[in-house]
Amino acid sequence: MIINTGQRTDIPAFYSRWFYNRIREGYVCVRNPYFETKVTRYRLTPDVVDLLCFCTKNPAPMLDRLQELSAYRQFWFVTITPYGKDIEPHVPEADKVIRSFQRLSEMVSPRCIGWRYDPILITDQYSVDFHVRSFRRMCGMLQGYTHQVVISFLDLYEKTKRNFPEAREVTQSERLEIGRAFSEIGASFHMNMRTCLEGEDLEPFGFDCSGCMTKQVLEQAMGEEFCIPSSAAPQARPGCSCLIGNDIGAYNSCGHGCRYCYANQDMGIVRTRMKWHDPDSPFLIGGSMPGDEVHDAVQKRWATGQMVLPLGG
DSSP, X not given: OEEEOOSSXXXXXXXXXXXXXXXXXTEEEEEOSSSTTEEEEEEOOTTTOOEEEEEESOOHHHHTTGGGGXXXXXXXXXXXXXXXXXXXXXXOOHHHHHHHHHHHHHHHOGGGEEEEEEEEOOXXXXXXXXXXXXXXXXXXXXXXXXXXXXXXXXXXXXXXXXXXXXXXXXXHHHHHHHHHHHHHHHHHTTOEEEEXXXXXTTGGGTOBOSOSSOHHHHHHHHTEEEOOOGGGSOOSSTTXXXXXXXXXOOSSOOTTOOTTOSSXXXXXXXXXXXXXXXXXXXXXXXXXXXXXXXXXXXXXXXXXXXXXXXXXX
């Protein structure tokens, strides 16, 4: 099975010590985000975990101990965007994250790491031309360290509207202009371009619009075929075929403070919950509570042993 860490919070950036403790202990407890007394206990052992998937804006805190994950196969998405502190208050500057990305790529291999340039938002400061220039520059720095880039455009969730009221949707003409330019730039740097839940509008420019963390993407990272049981079919939003279930994170716990974030209600709640974090607890936030109903996840290997030949790149 797959263990995901990054749909609800950024574990590598803020909770790396806790994560390595969970690996050492061999299990983790995860609260259902909608029914908090319902707890799933996952084993974190190589006999049942085929792949650890990370999604982060700052992998640096994980890197010095990455050898502790040598028994596991890994796939990483690292988000690197050109925004300033007005949009991403606590994200390290892009060049610093790029250096961490390069180091991580050398440790896990370029096929096991992807770059996310998202969400793309448009303001007077962050214009289409700004994005095109920034994307070209970053491609030059990341060439050879990854073969794939995922882009998406800003989604105005209710939380986003509340925390980022001046945000606006990216227009169709802006989407197409960015798609056309990014496709040409990506091709010149040997990057495979993908979108994340953006329909098929950019397909004519050469984008793969099938998803960002699909069965095919993860099989390519592993070099091995998956046999996915029907009970583990994609559980994301309609139109998404990504395998992002079995996430061990928790909402309202990411300290980056990005104004577009859909996973944080507000930073006051986040700061309070981060204070509840105990790196020695089996739970990411807090510990066991009266009334908890704990059940063990059904975990089986999905890897078949059948080799998957790499695609281009």
